[in-house]
Amino acid sequence: MNILDLQLPNKSSDYQILIGNGLLLDVNNFLPVIKGQQVFIVSNETVAPIYLEHLKKTLSQFEIHSYILKDGEKYKSLSSLEDILDSMLNSGLRRNATLIALGGGVVGDIGGFAAAIYQRGINFIQVPTTVLSQVDSSVGGKTAVNHPLGKNMIGAFHQPVRVITDLYTLKTLSNREFLAGIAEIIKAAIIADRQLFYWLENNSESILAQEIETLSTMIHASCSIKAKIVCLDEKEQGVRAWLNLGHTFGHAIERVLGFGELLHGEAVAIGIVMATEYSVRLGLLSSSESEAVRRLIQRFGLPTTLDSMNFRVSASDLVSAMALDKKNVDADLTLILPKAIGKVTIRNNIKTQDVEQFIEQFLEFKT
Numbered sequence: 001m002n003i004l005d006l007q008l009p010n011k012s013s014d015y016q017i018l019i020g021n022g023l024l025l026d027v028n029n030f031l032p033v034i035k036g037q038q039v040f041i042v043s044n045e046t047v048a049p050i051y052l053e054h055l056k057k058t059l060s061q062f063e064i065h066s067y068i069l070k071d072g073e074k075y076k077s078l079s080s081l082e083d084i085l086d087s088m089l090n091s092g093l094r095r096n097a098t099l100i101a102l103g104g105g106v107v108g109d110i111g112g113f114a115a116a117i118y119q120r121g122i123n124f125i126q127v128p129t130t131v132l133s134q135v136d137s138s139v140g141g142k143t144a145v146n147h148p149l150g151k152n153m154i155g156a157f158h159q160p161v162r163v164i165t166d167l168y169t170l171k172t173l174s175n176r177e178f179l180a181g182i183a184e185i186i187k188a189a190i191i192a193d194r195q196l197f198y199w200l201e202n203n204s205e206s207i208l209a210q211e212i213e214t215l216s217t218m219i220h221a222s223c224s225i226k227a228k229i230v231c232l233d234e235k236e237q238g239v240r241a242w243l244n245l246g247h248t249f250g251h252a253i254e255r256v257l258g259f260g261e262l263l264h265g266e267a268v269a270i271g272i273v274m275a276t277e278y279s280v281r282l283g284l285l286s287s288s289e290s291e292a293v294r295r296l297i298q299r300f301g302l303p304t305t306l307d308s309m310n311f312r313v314s315a316s317d318l319v320s321a322m323a324l325d326k327k328n329v330d331a332d333l334t335l336i337l338p339k340a341i342g343k344v345t346i347r348n349n350i351k352t353q354d355v356e357q358f359i360e361q362f363l364e365f366k367t
């Protein structure tokens, strides 16, 4: 088992990320961080039938309650959140209970948000079961639900007390979801680890074959990047915004198409290509590095254009959605732009008209 320590400026919220095989089955991974006698597990209708009984058995010494969410991004909503909170109250959950989010990023984000606001905040553990949630969403304490007008618009920072990443759970993940998670790993490499970028290129065959040793190395490397950035800037006052590379475009795509039409990782893959090409347009990045990014994304079977997924959107709709992005300061857009593979910069004061013109050209482009 690998252990990553996430050390936040506020010492009392430091926590560990455990990464290994079969961790779900060992109560000792949970015991040090469970408070009280009550455990409330949030999962969904796909993950629960496979893993919920195992987890309940592991935690059989506790009083266990659970809530099973419908599957899909569209259920990361205020209305589902209300149902979860109703269920917590109906279960007689006390303030010293522990909530466990068992599932992918949707379950982790909404479950974490429920833990953040239930009786003003309770203990919570992330048990991520997708590549994406193991390398990204389970770490860092961003919890939220979507609003029809934008991604993650209603949420809170609420750190888990532990992240328990059981690599065995990936065995049941669909290939499309597996690949979507790789998009956030490519993102992490472009942000901060040039070596990881070329490692992904050189090990793509083994990754695509889902060889467990390779996956373990990859998940550990990518998760460490996220943990380091979060330690520097927990509440996104500065460098944490790097983690939003590809997301200004990606979130707008998700919202304009309708949540769940494209997977988050797929929208981020297209968003990364758009951000790198916009970076070339501004003269910040060489076209050869931008091409290398596009090639790596394609290598993992991820989309690089909306056209390749048979989706049609207008530049003006995308820009209107981007205007609501949480990073924006005043009327202009803020974008995270690569300067080289392994280095990004935060650019404020980007004019919406320029981005709209860029998107029009981008949407014309066919691979």
Ligand SMILES: NC(=O)c1ccc[n+]([C@@H]2O[C@H](COP(=O)([O-])OP(=O)(O)OC[C@H]3O[C@@H](n4cnc5c(N)ncnc54)[C@H](O)[C@@H]3O)[C@@H](O)[C@H]2O)c1
Pocket: 044, 046, 047, 050, 071, 072, 073, 076, 103, 104, 105, 106, 107, 109, 129, 130, 131, 132, 133, 136, 137, 138, 139, 140, 141, 142, 143, 152, 169, 170, 171, 172, 173, 174, 177, 180, 181, 264, 265
């Ligand atoms: N909080 C953050 O920092 C952060 C970071 C990145 C993404 N996110 C959010 O995470 C969400 C995307 O997460 P995701 O990609 O995990 O999507 P997801 O939670 O929808 O899971 C993907 C699919 O895989 C299924 N699944 C999960 N684990 C499985 C398993 N082990 N075996 C079989 N099926 C399994 C799910 O039921 C779902 O159908 C988005 O809402 C995104 O906004 C949040």
Ligand SMILES: O=C(O)C(=O)C[C@@H](O)[C@H](O)[C@H](O)COP(=O)(O)O
Pocket: 136, 140, 142, 151, 152, 184, 236, 240, 241, 243, 244, 247, 326
């Ligand atoms: O942890 C972060 O910070 C991120 O930006 C990670 C992203 O991959 C993730 O999708 C996050 O939920 C986006 O946050 P948001 O603040 O743009 O909603």
Ligand SMILES: [Zn+2]
Pocket: 136, 184, 247, 264, 268
């Ligand atoms: Zn993301």
